[in-house]
Amino acid sequence: MTHLHDDPTAFAATALAGYCDVFRQFVRAVPDGVVRSTATPDGKVALVIGGGSGHYPAFAGYVGPGLADAAVAGDVFASPSTRAVRDICARAHRGGGILLGFGNYAGDVLNFGLAAERLRGEGIDVRVLAVSDDVASASAEEHERRRGVAGDLAVFKIAGAAAEAGRPLDEVERIARLANARTRSFGVAFGGCTLPGAKQPLFSVPEGRMAIGLGIHGEPGIDEVPIPSAAELAAILVDRLLSEAPAHGGKRVAAILNGLGSTKYEELFVLWSAVASRLAKAGLAVVAPEVGEFVTSLDMEGCSLTLTWLDDELETCWLAPCDSAVLRRGATIAAEPAAIRDEAEVAAKHYPEASAEGRAGGRCIAGVMAHLADILRDAEQELGRIDAQAGDGDHGQGMARGSAAAAAAAKEAAEAGAGASSVLAAAADAWADRAGGTSGAIWGVGLRSWSQSLGDDAPIDAGRLAAGALAALSGVTRLGGAKPGDKTLVDALEPFARTLEAEVSKGSALRAAWQAASDAATGAAKQTADLVPRLGRARPLAERSKGHPDAGAISLAMAARAVLDRLPDGPG
Amino acid sequence: MTHLHDDPTAFAATALAGYCDVFRQFVRAVPDGVVRSTATPDGKVALVIGGGSGHYPAFAGYVGPGLADAAVAGDVFASPSTRAVRDICARAHRGGGILLGFGNYAGDVLNFGLAAERLRGEGIDVRVLAVSDDVASASAEEHERRRGVAGDLAVFKIAGAAAEAGRPLDEVERIARLANARTRSFGVAFGGCTLPGAKQPLFSVPEGRMAIGLGIHGEPGIDEVPIPSAAELAAILVDRLLSEAPAHGGKRVAAILNGLGSTKYEELFVLWSAVASRLAKAGLAVVAPEVGEFVTSLDMEGCSLTLTWLDDELETCWLAPCDSAVLRRGATIAAEPAAIRDEAEVAAKHYPEASAEGRAGGRCIAGVMAHLADILRDAEQELGRIDAQAGDGDHGQGMARGSAAAAAAAKEAAEAGAGASSVLAAAADAWADRAGGTSGAIWGVGLRSWSQSLGDDAPIDAGRLAAGALAALSGVTRLGGAKPGDKTLVDALEPFARTLEAEVSKGSALRAAWQAASDAATGAAKQTADLVPRLGRARPLAERSKGHPDAGAISLAMAARAVLDRLPDGPG
Structure with a gap:
């Protein structure tokens, strides 16, 4: 249940204001979204992302150095308006053009697309990328019709690194599209989320059952099975993604194990142990895995696994430094690896002289x-x-x-x-x-x-x-x-x-x-x-x-x- | 519900292994816990913390430079054994003595206390601090009998900074005790958590009701009321804590708004907006507030507010750099604040010449x-x-x-x-x-x-x-x-x-x-x-x-x- 709110219609806006107050080192509140509170150089490509609210840390939580420049926030599970996207882009633009990133949903495609047209009319070069990683939502042949889920994080992280490195808009767009083409996600759900002010969940999964491929707003899944063990679930997730490995994908992958809200960290770590082992058996090397909550759906119960097949360029971008509320790379305190202590020394029994x-x-x-x-x-x-x-x-x-x-x-x-x-x-x-x-x-x-x-x-x-x-x-x-x-x-x-x-x-x-x-x-x-x-x-x-x-x-x-x-x- | 596990009795250990795999830049797995994977100088006081599992990121998530040196993990909601504490201390000790930090629960007091006695027998100077921040669990006169909840984070962060600064054990202990004496938490719950493998929640709160002061393992609360609005809840939490402000507490506070598991970030940010406003009205300046999940209770629904009244020394420690899975201070990318853009420029309508x-x-x-x-x-x-x-x-x-x-x-x-x-x-x-x-x-x-x-x-x-x-x-x-x-x-x-x-x-x-x-x-x-x-x-x-x-x-x-x-x- 979602319990905490005042006026439910103000939920998304109030949550965003609270977030901006806490993370002011990264973001500044503007109408309908956030922009970086840190300086960015003139001429840098701006990565502006967004979508409906209810998915924190998507999308405002991804704004910061090395990642996104701004995020536009719609109401809960609703696309931001065209005007909101346009105005935030106008604030974020630094003369290098804009890459607009969002999950592939009809409302977002419409409003981000229309905003891009307006901005082009104002003389700003804008490219549009709808992330489409969810293998459950359309066939492999129709990759571009798939909806966007936790793959958002992988694609935006990589695009953000390319932009931060000073690459021109053509390059940032190319790298972002490559990342999207090589990113696959697959998710399961145990229970639905509750909209602020609602008395009942938006959707539900029968007790003891697990919906496979359910969308993060309750869009229909593709199957339903009894809740499996962690090892069985790891097999379901990994095997489906590996069956869709991109051609020439190689053996190195970025991985994101994403909790949807009420499936908690320790459960995710248990599942990760099984996922890591299965990926290793398949001969894949996992690069900087992320396990946590990255694209949630209010208090929905469930999780998803995302893999991005890396080449050298994508891996460099995935690993590049960044700093934001939810994702960071690089240390805040420089530290060397520790020497590993002699086990015998730890266990040794020393009796004093008697x-x-x-x-x-x-x-x-x-x-x-x-x-x-x-x-x-x-x-x-x-x-x-x-x-x-x-x-x-x-x-x-x-x-x-x-x-x-x-x-x-x-x-x-x-x-x-x-x-x-x-x-x-x-x-x-x-x-x-x-x-x-x-x-x-x-x-x-x-x-x-x-x-x-x-x-x-x-x-x-x-x-x-x-x-x-x-x-x-x-x-x-x-x-x-x-x-x-x-x-x-x-x-x-x-x-x-x-x-x-x-x-x-x-x-x-x-x-x-x-x-x-x-x-x-x-x-x-x-x-x-x-x-x-x-x-x-x-x-x-x-x-x-x-x-x-x-x-x-x-x-x-x-x-x-x-x-x-x-x-x-x-x-x- | 907690759905994801294989053998439920292996839940805590498997979760810890998964955590260590993901966060290897901070921790290395050892039996029954973790130690820093980064080097620490000889002679530094070691901060070793711990307690039952089921509270992630408490406690392993607090290990890293500037924070704890090691964490001992018991089974779900159970104290680690004396031997586990002793052995991890033996690994973490760098010759400067050890501060043992844990929440004030009987099992932890017993096992950490006994481990301290063993270690003293081995010639290591060990101090013991049971965090006791939960105002609902005992009267103000019996501060030391109160249980430890999210105040753990404040006390450990401050103690960790003092240790990292190279202060001697006497000083680290003094500062940690001062932080504990100036830290108060108060929490509410909407619903209970489910132990791995259990079919029913460990405890429950009637639908539409909120338990006030309920413990993080379902220990009895002090009252039960209909679920209030966010603004009303902010008043309940803030007013109770302010009524217990320490003598000579001053006007600067560290604040932690902690979600217990299934009360999600956006709800917490909504609540934070109301909390921040109420604290400001009371004339308090909030220093580096933290809003998120810091001491959870599996998938429990609820939240708590923690305030630590700061003096200059505590504030310096609260703000000092640190790096860990859950809490960090300091930037990974150096960045200046951005200039704020002219609003008129954003909104301006320019029509081309016609x-x-x-x-x-x-x-x-x-x-x-x-x-x-x-x-x-x-x-x-x-x-x-x-x-x-x-x-x-x-x-x-x-x-x-x-x-x-x-x-x-x-x-x-x-x-x-x-x-x-x-x-x-x-x-x-x-x-x-x-x-x-x-x-x-x-x-x-x-x-x-x-x-x-x-x-x-x-x-x-x-x-x-x-x-x-x-x-x-x-x-x-x-x-x-x-x-x-x-x-x-x-x-x-x-x-x-x-x-x-x-x-x-x-x-x-x-x-x-x-x-x-x-x-x-x-x-x-x-x-x-x-x-x-x-x-x-x-x-x-x-x-x-x-x-x-x-x-x-x-x-x-x-x-x-x-x-x-x-x-x-x-x-x-």
């Missing part, structure tokens, strides 16, 4: 992680069942996957001689990377925060472990955003860390302190059954979770208990 | 045109009635308006001393300009072609008039595309011109010849009742036109008869 005590601590942690992974693998089903009562049931899987990856990384780090801190950090990162989802990332944050309280050069002691638990709590709440009472693992982690710290502070041995902390976590985890989650869950899940404990809190308590099995009995 | 005989002919034609205008004004109702049987009923109006304008222009030209050819040409142009529609343009072509057979220095004679009629026929068929039998005015013009030429050739006096031609036109016009139109009419009208004559042919015959009243009896 003392013998630190390495011993690392081996200890690796042992604990291996045991934890065993316990969580065994608990996978149970944790999944608990999670399924209020969540999506994948918590057990994530915990098993994360802890297994953490155990493997800890083993690798310990064997490489890493200290306790580095071993736990490696385990943390592996857990986050492999577990997936929020709980994996949270475990990663928690263990990594914990690791920073340990050293690579010192033995693990109760004080450092307790400080680490508090650091883990702090990291998890800071990065995860959950607070106690939100029905997350924080509800178990918080009493665990506080109890551990309190017990260690009052001199309890590590194992006893950990036992107390683990009991506190287990008790708190069970109590989460009384809570309603605040974060990270959609509302229906919140309702469902009533009366069920939180799987994240339960698995944290379970892990705390698992670690207890591997702790020494004595102090420190 | 002889006394030519001027007499001009006065004669002015008289004929005045009479023709009288006749067609009287026939307006009847012609309208005939046209309404098969067309839209405005033919009589167009003919009356066109002929009146032609008569006035002919009078003006004759009084200015123009010759016959120039008087008729002036009448032709005025007819086309004022009548409107195809029939007006066709009459313009016909009369202008006719005028070229007359001279400004010779008397009007039967031979020139007959040649002119043939020229008119030729001009009309060439520019209008209709042939005899298409049920247009050509069906009457063709027998008129041929009969006139035949009669004059065999020596008939002008009046007699014109009488015969006029009779032929009238007979042919009546016979158009038997024809079905081929051109310029939609199919339902074609059906309705059966049995009714063509209004264009009838009015041509009527005009021919009217001229007869003013022709002299004798020869020549």
